[in-house]
Amino acid sequence: MTFEEIKNLDEQYVMHSYGRFPVALDRGQGATVWDVDGREYIDFTAGIGVASLGHADEGWLKAVAGQAAKLAHISNLFYTEPYAKAAQALCTRTGMANVMFGNSGAEANEAMIKLARKWSFDKYGKGRGTVITLHNSFHGRTITTLAATGQDKFHNYFFPFTEGFRYADANDMDSVEAVAGHDVCAVMVELIQGEGGVLPLEKEFVAKVADLCAKRDWLLLIDEVQTGVGRTGTLFAFQQYDIQPDAVSFAKGIAGGLPFGGVMANEKCREVFTPGTHGTTFGGNPIAAAAACHVLDRMDSGFLAQVEEKGAYLRAQIEEMGLPCLGRTRGMGLMIGVEVKEGWTNRDLAAKLISSGLLVLTAGPGLRFLPPLTITQEEMDKGLAILKSTLG
Ligand SMILES: *Cc1c(COP(=O)(O)O)cnc(C)c1O
Numbered sequence: 535m536t537f538e539e540i541k542n543l544d545e546q547y548v549m550h551s552y553g554r555f556p557v558a559l560d561r562g563q564g565a566t567v568w569d570v571d572g573r574e575y576i577d578f579t580a581g582i583g584v585a586s587l588g589h590a591d592e593g594w595l596k597a598v599a600g601q602a603a604k605l606a607h608i609s610n611l612f613y614t615e616p617y618a619k620a621a622q623a624l625c626t627r628t629g630m631a632n633v634m635f636g637n638s639g640a641e642a643n644e645a646m647i648k649l650a651r652k653w654s655f656d657k658y659g660k661g662r663g664t665v666i667t668l669h670n671s672f673h674g675r676t677i678t679t680l681a682a683t684g685q686d687k688f689h690n691y692f693f694p695f696t697e698g699f700r701y702a703d704a705n706d707m708d709s710v711e712a713v714a715g716h717d718v719c720a721v722m723v724e725l726i727q728g729e730g731g732v733l734p735l736e737k738e739f740v741a742k743v744a745d746l747c748a749k750r751d752w753l754l755l756i757d758e759v760q761t762g763v764g765r766t767g768t769l770f771a772f773q774q775y776d777i778q779p780d781a782v783s784f785a786k787g788i789a790g791g792l793p794f795g796g797v798m799a800n801e802k803c804r805e806v807f808t809p810g811t812h813g814t815t816f817g818g819n820p821i822a823a824a825a826a827c828h829v830l831d832r833m834d835s836g837f838l839a840q841v842e843e844k845g846a847y848l849r850a851q852i853e854e855m856g857l858p859c860l861g862r863t864r865g866m867g868l869m870i871g872v873e874v875k876e877g878w879t880n881r882d883l884a885a886k887l888i889s890s891g892l893l894v895l896t897a898g899p900g901l902r903f904l905p906p907l908t909i910t911q912e913e914m915d916k917g918l919a920i921l922k923s924t925l926g
Contacts, residue, residue, distance in 0.1 A: 537570055555888050562589025565909040565917075567893070576917035578903040579893045583728075583760050583869075586787035586829055588906035594790045594828055601824035609815060616823035623830040627769050629778060630798035634807060635818035639759035639785035640674025642795035645812060646722070646783045647678060649799060650753045651698075653806045654719035657751075664717045665755070668704045670898070672729035673722070673757055682722065685730070705739045710746065720753040720780075721746075725771040728760035731898020732864055732871025737775055744777045753780040753803070759795065760869070763787040764833045764907050767842035767867030774866065787907075790829045794822035833907075841867045841907050844914065848903065851918050857925045859883060860901070870903040883925065892920040 535543075540558045560570045565577045565588050580586065587594050601616060608614060621633040636642050651663045665682065667673065673682040677696055680688050684701040700718075703709040704727065721743055727733040747754040754777065761771035762784035768774050770782060780803055785795025796817070799806065849863040849870060861873030874880045880896040887894050895902040905917070 535570065540570065555885060557888060564588040564591075565906045565913040573891070575888070575891050575893050576913055576920060577893045578905045578917055579895050580787070580904050580906045581791065582895065583765060583786040583904040585791045586763055586765070586907050587790045587832060588908040589791075591790065591908065593832065594825060597824045597828035598792070598821055601821045605820050607816070607819055607821075610813060610818060614818070614820045614823070616820045616827055617818040620818075620823045620826040620830065623827060624784075624798055627830070628773070628782070628798060629800075630782060631801045631804040633796055633798045634812065635794065635796040635823065636785075636814050637793045637816050637819075637822075638674075638795050639757075639783070640676045640679045641814065641817075642759060642783035642785050642797050643673045643679045643682065643722075643757055644676055646755050646757070646781050646797045647682065647720075648812055649781055649797060649803060649806050650720035650722075650755055652811065653753060653803050656806065658719075662717055662719050664698045664700060664715065664719065666700050666702055666710065666713055666718060666721045666752075668723055668727070669701050670704065670727055670730040670733065671701075671724055671757075672727070673724075674759075704733065705736045707739065707742050707746075710743060714746075714750065718750070718752055720755050722755035722757060724757045724759075724761065725775060726761050726766065726866060726869060727898075728869070728902075729897055731900050732869060732902055733898070734864065734866060735775075740775050740777060747780075755780065756782045758782050759785045760904075761866075763829065764838055764841055765867055765869050765904070766865075767838055767845065769830075769833060769838065771866065788829060789822045789825040792819075792822040792825050794819070794826055837907070844868055844905075844907075844909060845870060848905075848914060848918070851914075852921065855918075855922050855926065857922070859925055868903075868905055868907055868909075871897055872901040872903070874900050887921065887924055890920050890924040892917050892924070 537558045558570045559567050567575050567577050624633050654662045667682050667684050669684040671684045673679040681695040681699050700713040702713050756772050756779040758770050780800050782798045788794050845867040859878040861875050864871045884894050884896050
């Protein structure tokens with residue numbers, strides 16, 4: 535089908551909940567993708583941080599196809615090896631105690647919020663279900679995770695929202711203390727606010743939040759849906775913050791392109807969910823779990839060191855270009871935010887770059903780059919050249 539044919543079908547039969555860019559993508563290899571007319575693009579998005587090993591990765595394909603040929607789905611009423619192995623890999627590499635799998639980031643956060651509330655209920659009873667989150671955060675699109683998201687623009691249309699969330703300012707302990715109360719059970723944060731604009735939390739602030747959680751017997755919940763699974767140069771971003779969270783959610787990059795996610799709990803919270811208290815039909819699906827096992831296997835220390843190096847290279851190159859519309863870069867590893875200067879809008883710049891052959895994302899008022907972690911030197915340089923020639 536041609537682009538126009540696909541677009542017309544989409545216009546007629548698909549709900550208009552997305553403002554799509556005018557490109558219909560057809561196939562990919564590594565960090566390069568091609569549209570239906572055969573035009574090439576360098577991918578600095580990885581499908582919003584999902585295709586962590588790039589497109590059509592050989593080892594990933596083998597893991598997925600092998601499991602699909604064996605057993606695609608059988609439900610959580612039975613044990614399967616990929617589920618158990620993916621859980622083991624995550625726990626042994628993070629110091630967490632156990633895991634529950636779901637299918638997306640919002641669902642992972644929903645599970646993490648349920649875990650926190652039930653942990654508190656089991657210990658203290660009713661009336662202690664409030665979760666403190668941060669302004670400018672993003673935690674998902676379900677009614678509850680929208681409520682958890684600390685941005686007013688998301689608190690519209692869908693009333694009534696789930697109650698039990700209060701918002702504090704990032705990097706401001708006074709503001710956290712100001713919303714504390716006897717009804718609080720947990721604090722939930724992204725260590726780098728992703729959708730909010732690639733804004734890393736200060737280490738000192740995170741350490742103080744962790745101290746306050748310990749003092750008040752609140753759980754420290756970390757949303758690593760975007761920062762997790764190698765994206766920042768360590769398997770999880772919290773490993774660069776000198777903290778051991780009570781629970782960590784993850785999704786996006788975990789299965790290298792398949793819907794998968796979940797929540798890890800520490801020793802204190804390992805027995806919170808008992809049979810019947812939480813569940814999902816698809817969660818831990820054997821194909822996605824087998825893909826996750828492969829993704830985690832590939833992310834050894836050498837792989838993670840390269841993520842760090844590639845991120846540093848891209849940032850240095852972008853800053854050196856001194857493009858008139860772009861300011862400073864920030865982030866960790868291959869999670870990169872670029873400031874857009876006054877007079878330009880990120881959406882316009884993104885549209886220009888995409889039509890010039892470089893797929894990019896926006897975040898907050900800036901641009902955001904989340905390339906596949908396997909991106910090659912050649913692909914990075916091609917992407918940088920497009921950036922320079924398009925915005926220079
Ligand atoms: C993307 C994202 C989510 C939501 O994940 P979905 O898979 O879209 O439900 C939640 N939290 C963070 C930090 C995210 O980046």
